[in-house]
Amino acid sequence: MRSFCLILASLFLAAFCSNAVFARFDEENDLLLSSAQFSLQEYRNEAEKLARWCDENGLLSHAKMTRDYILPILPDCLHIPMIPRKKQRDLLPEEASPEIVYWHNNWMVLRQNLSLKLQEHAKQALHERRVILAMQMIHIALHADPDNEKLRNVVGFEFYEGEWRTEWEINQMKRGRVNHERFGWIAARNIERYEAGERYDAKLKKWISKAEDDQRHATIENGWVISTEHYDIQTNHSIEEGVRLSRHLEVFYYVWKQVFIQYTASTSELAQWLDGQKARYKEPRLKFVFFKNRRDYVEALQKDDPIVEKSLGFYDEPTKTCYFFMYDVSNSEKDAEAEQNMLRTVFHEGTHQLFCCAKPVKYHARNNFWATEAVAIYMETLRREGNYFVLGNPMDVRVLAAKYRFFESKFYMPFENIVKLDARTFQNAPYLKELYSQCGGMGYFLMHYDKGSYRDAFVTYLNEIYMGRTNPQTLFQLLGESPDQLDSRYEKMLADIPVEFETESKNTGEK
Secondary structure, three states, rough: OHHHHHHHHHOOOOOOOOOOOOEEOOHHHHHHHHHHHHHHHHHHHHHHHHHHHHHHHHOHHHHHHHOOOOOOOOOOOEEEEOOOOOHHOOOOOOOOHHHHHHHHHHHHEEEEHOOOOOHHHHHHHHHHOOOOHHHHHHHHHHHHHHHHHHHHHOOEEEEOOOOOOOOOOHHHHOOOEEEEEEEEEEEHHHHHHHHHEEEEOOOEEEEHHHOOOOOHHHHHHEEEEEEOOOEEEEEOHHHHHHHHHHHHHHHHHHHHHHHHHHHHHHHHHHHHHHOOOOOOOOOOOOOEEEEOOOHHHHHHHOOOOOHHHOOOOOEEHOOOHHHHOOOOOHHHHHHHHHHHHHHHHHHHHHHHHHHHHHHOOOOOOOOOOOOHHHHHHOOOOOOEEEEEOOOOOOHHHHHHHHHHHHHHHOOOOOOOOOOOOHHHHHHHOOOOHHHHHHHHHHHHHHHHHHHHOOOHHHHHHHHHOOOOOOOOOOHHHHHHOHHHHHHHHHHHHHHHHOOOOHHHHHOOOOO
């Protein structure tokens, strides 16, 4: 339990925002931090008493569960918990012994009390405009008590027919639709026929065979359209692959919304939602076009973009659409690796799309263009680890490439200069590959340096970029740091990554 308290307490050793400049706070005089740490210490003490009781009564696995139930808080990555759909308070088996019932009831009470206290701390953090701290408290509180209705409301869930669901999902269910593992949201009455190989064609207004359905959707113009809560995916691959992609995209959207919530929701809105007012997110409709292979991708798009054959996918700003294709796999053993590489492209381009479409913007990229690539590269790191979605990784190929370029290739464009580049200058630079490597490192730096002390400012910076309100001094004004200070700290961060150059050059593919 000592590690539980220490790990959670380390969450609060970060920097938070003031009205103008985001600066490091005075830890010793931070009353909110002290109060939160006291709540965690109280939980630790009571949970350890319960764990010892479990030891004394032979409930060794329950003692371990009590001690090990934590939300990982690490300085080099972000953990977003996978919130269970079922109510946790109702999971106790009917045949449970009196000892297990006693443990379960007391453990639930401890977790609920911690959650309620952190909820109050989160309200205070929002009052002080410390958005990152507030959201991290909310995630810890929701992890401790997944059945907390107010916290569920903040992240967009309500209880309906036995499970926590979003408003969109509830509306689908009211229409008689279910979320089928292979076919996505379809009418419940059609499941048996779909599983038997039949398909309903809305244009023909009749049922046809899967083979005929595949033939009718062989071209992207006539492709299937898979619609989910936030995405419309047009594809000529298959319904099943379109649905698989849609599930990855909905996870991606959820994580993006939690991490960058201050981009679309105001501090006052968050405070109102935390008080119980129904959360109302400004949810965009996002379009993806997913080709079944590279050949179809190139043939369909090269007339408008002669160099599309060199790309792995892209976001088209005029049409607000992402285009990409199913990666070829020559060795079945590499299927997982190929899919992860494809998803990196999907998440990268999807990040550009979200920042442009999640709210009205006035994005011209006259300067500070690098940051839009930095955040997209950062979102490429999204992955699942156990029961968490995770972002950030100092050993990610992009960050390692940044370190290699900095120390081995001796390429580095200082902060003072890179913020001056507009989109055209950046994208036409003869050292574009080196710039992308550096963006990968800088994005990670601004999200994780000094336990995330720059994170609030970075999100505000992105907002200013997409609203067309930046100049070459914006980043430094928000951070309260000089370009030279950022250069020095960035170099230190890269130097501290424990990778030797010889090994690194092999891992990053940077030559």
